[in-house]
Amino acid sequence: MVEISTDADKSAIGRDAELQPRAGERFIRFFSEVGIADVPLVGGKNASLGEMYRELTAKGILVPNGFAVTAEAYRYTLDHEGAWTDLRKALDGLNPADVDDLARRAARAREIVYSAQTPPDLEAEIRTALAGLTDEYGADLTVAVRSSATAEDLPSASFAGQHDTYLNVHGAAAVLDAIRHCFASLFTDRAIRYRIDNGFDHFKVFNSVGVMKMVRSDLAASGVVFTIDTESGFEDVVFITGAYGLGENVVQGAVDPDEFYVFKPTYRLGKRAVLKRALGPKKIRMIFSDRGRATTRNVPTDAKEREKFCISDEEALTLAGQAMSIEEHYSAKAGERRPMDIEWAKDGVDGRLYIVQARPETVASRRDRNVAEICRVTQHGRIIVEGRSVGAKIASGKARVIESASELSTFVPGEILVADTTSPDWGTVMKSAAAIVTNRGGRTCHAAIVARELGIPAIVGTDTATRLIRTGDMIAVSCAEGDVGKVYEGEITFDIAKVDLSTLAKPATHVMMNVGNPDSAFSLAALPSDGVGLARMEFIIADSIKAHPMALVHPERLEARERAEITRLTANYESPGAFFVQRLSEGVGTIAAAFYPKPVVVRMSDFKSNEYASLLGGEVFELKEANPMIGFRGASRYAHPAYREGFALECAAMKRVREDMGLTNVKLMIPFCRRIEEAEKVVSLMRELGLERGKNGLEIYVMCEIPNNVMLVDQFSKHFDGFSIGSNDLTQLTLGVDRDSEIVAFDFDERDEGVKEIIRLAIEGARRNGRHCGICGQAPSDYPEIAEFLVRLGIDSISLNPDTVLQTTRRIVDMEKQLGREPRKTD
Structure with missing residues (x-):
């Protein structure tokens, strides 16, 4: 009682x-x-x-x-x-x-x-x-x-x-x-x-x-705006969701909505660009019933409408500006920053956007940003379904598939609730669930809101969960791997690191991160760092674009099946090239925004020819090489006729990030640049393509990963603003070991005295020429002794894998104390 x-x-x-x-x-x-x-x-x-x-x-x-x-x-x-x-x-x-x-x-x-x-x-x-x-x-x-x-x-x-x-x-x-x-x-x-x-x-x-x-949104669209990222608590974005018809479907999770993010700091500077977006399926829309004006019903959304966003970029930006004004007003009233949860509706009669509700956001904004809790999956079974992750936690247990409210009484506390969608009437059961998985819904739906409030992981919008998961199945729900949540078969093992960031000293050596997945950027930005030392394009191209850049420039050279797939991928864009530029710029822009205004060093594409060939349409444009690792890769591709047009798309995307989005904290980096003539050619081409070194503060770095970069460090310094040591490639080329070959893998060791000597020469050469020198390879993440070696040499920055940042930062602080160096004051 x-x-x-x-x-x-x-x-x-x-x-x-x-x-x-x-x-x-x-x-x-x-x-x-x-x-x-x-x-x-x-x-x-x-x-x-x-x-x-x-x-x-x-x-x-x-x-x-x-x-x-x-x-x-x-x-x-x-x-x-x-x-x-x-x-x-x-x-x-x-x-x-x-x-x-x-x-x-x-x-x-x-x-x-x-x-x-x-x-x-x-x-x-x-x-x-x-x-x-x-x-x-x-x-x-x-x-x-x-x-x-x-x-x-x-x-x-x-x-x-x-x-x-x-x-x-x-x-x-x-x-x-x-x-x-x-x-x-x-x-x-x-x-x-x-x-x-x-x-x-x-x-x-x-x-x-x-x-x-x-507001007659039944004839147009409606949705929800948050002035904070609901998953990470990152406060510098406006997160907009929307779908066709009345807003109840978005709120209750009956529909997977469109999503838009707008970055507040650059918006305030006059940069009107969507940071990133995701097209939701929007399979149904809620309208008023013909049988009575005050009753509603769901009808299928027209196929052509589903393929388009429910509002334009301009409307999303208008909503973002209004949301920021509302947040500022309520924050001033409260005397403290107050992120808001706002409902909007577009009237299909007058075409105008209305704000129909605003309330304080009650979950993400209350999270203690001084405490970092990082979950890292170490072992898991096969992936059953994927969807949009809610929160950053992991849970495992027996599944309980609930088809209707009449089955709620069968739910056993501690099980994982699997359903088509949830409703507010399910609160008692949801409160006792280990996790929630739904077929439908976006990250502002009922299931997502309740899961955040309860502090349990949820994956929404999987589409097929109730079909592929059965009651009694042992499953694991992981929301710790970015925006994409994964349901695994069987149990899962993982590590949790929890650190009070307010007590963590900042070493004199700048500690940066290697980041490739934009979906995890907002969460990773909470970790103590001096920015991103290596942002890889390859993940974004493979995951978000999926097609070879040259296949987008010349789809006519593809066979019919691949041409059709290119047409499907790029249907809502002005051209296939515009598709590439927008997707790549939004991926890179998201990483840059997460760490803004700290520097984010973006490496231009560094696929090997065999990796390029695996992309959609890639085989048409790639030769088969005996050893792609030291073949047609990096700088040698950029000005070559076989890839020059693809590189032009990469440059257009980076120009959009820096100019249209206003993310001038982005620095660019050229990989695998073998010779001085190659450096001159690439930098000249970038200037032609609108990326001029020194203009609007643009800095261009070069990967220091070939012995010739070290031997000719004085000459390379004339063409680049900094060096980033790629310890993986520099080790294999110093020792003559193919790091992809299992039979000689035992000879690959960054701790070899010869490798350490060439790293020393690189750092001293960069310092001699007044150039920044950092390292972004695997070595300092894997070997404490390499990190110590680099600190003793006085390297400017060390870029680490995110899961090693906390412990390596502590280790560097201790090393510097032994060397008599004082830690920096925290921000």
Whole structure:
């Protein structure tokens, strides 16, 4: 049994239900009359709508006008009908762990509240207010009738999806009925359970109701905006989701939405570019039913619409700007940074974007950014399904596939919940799940929101989970490997590193990271580092583009099947080349934004010919080489007729990152540059392609991975701003060992005295010429003694694999203390 708290601090409003309304008190407040301080009177949702309508419309933020039926009206209605005693009896002795008992009592409570007739004076006020709204918008006005509880949308509790909303309601009688339904929804199963779990008193949380102009997003699109990355807590992006039709599908996870990210710092500098995007399937759209204007139904989305984003880039950027203004306003009110969770809707009649709700974000923003917890998967089974990851944790256990709500009683605490989608009514089961996996939904859907709040991993939008996973299967859910969440067969082993970053000293030697996957960039940026010493293009090209650059330039040279696949990949782009430029620039841009304004050194493509050949259309453009490792790779490709047009696409993408996106912290690096003449040719070509060394602060580095780079370090220094030692290639070429050959692998060792000597010469040569010198190879990540050797030589930076950053940083600090070097002050 659960005793309901009566703690006044948990009530969210400061008046008891037994108090009577003041004589002559109005029960209606238009949005222009309320603000964020009026939560006790009109609830969180209405207070926020009023705040925005009153304070932000002058800044171009469009909020539909409307009015609030106050919480006093709810109290007055129940007082008038003498309903409080019956309501208390209905909930007295409630056992929330008993799902059936909870359902029975909740139904009785709703019946009591809905049966309470609206007092005549209150009804008259509502009719008058509705008439005023009709005068403003016209006789055809339809409205949204939305619950706004006094403990809803608080910084410490969201109550997301707990109470009812009624859409496209027309006429006074229908509005009055919808208001009574909203009052009653204060006692849905999920709302009762949520209040108990969070310590709110049922009889000190009242329900206000908002009545506002209906935005006809059923004819256009709608979605949710967060002014923070919901997974990593990274605060410098605006995250936008959207789908066609009414927003309920996005919120409840019935549809996999489109996603857009916009980077705040460069947006404020006037750079209007989407940082990255993902096209959602958007298989269904919610519209109003032909059988009744206030009822809804889902219909299949047209195939051509599914292949397009539901809003344009310009609209996404408009929403981002509005979201930033809302965040700034609420942060100023709160006296601290306050990330926001915002609902938007596009009206299909007037084509305008409306903000229909804003509330404080309650999960990612409360995460302690001074504590880093890094999970690293060490062993796993085969991948069963993949989807969008929620959180960064890992869980394993037996699967329980739930096809409908009637099966919830079979769920055993600790199992992994697998379902098509979830609903707010499933809260009790979700609370006891080890993890959640759904077929449908995006990262702002109900399952994702609840999983974040509960601190459990979830993978949404897998499409096939309920078909490929069976009840009783032992599975593992991993959200620790970037944006793509993976469900593995069987159990999983992993390591967890947890560090208090506030106590970690910064060594004099700059510690950077090797980053290839943009999906993990926001999370990795939380680790202590001085930027990215090596951002590889290859992962982005292979994972996001999938096609050989030259195949995109010359699709006519491909066979029919590959041409068709190129056409499918690039269907929504101006050209195949534009597809390459956008995908590559967004991948690199995401890494650059995550670490901004710290330097991010991006290596131009360094596939070997056999690796290029494995890309779509690649075999047509690649020769078979006996030893690709020392063949047609790196700088030798760039100005060669066989790849020059592909390199031009790479340069166009990097130009877009630096100029259009404003991410001037990107430095470029040329790999495997064998000779001085090659250096001159490549740097000259880059200048022709709009990447001029020194212009707009552009620095161009060279990989120091060929002995000739060291022997001629003085001459190479004339053409490049810095060197990054690639210890893998430098070792194999110094020792004459093919690192891809298993039979001589034992001879590959970066700790060999000859290798260490050539590294020493490289560092001293760079210093002699006033050039930056770092290392981005595997050696310092694998061998502490190599890291120590580099520190003693005074190397400028060491770039490490992310999973070794924390322990190697500590080790470097200790080494420098022994050498008498003081650590830097933390930022």
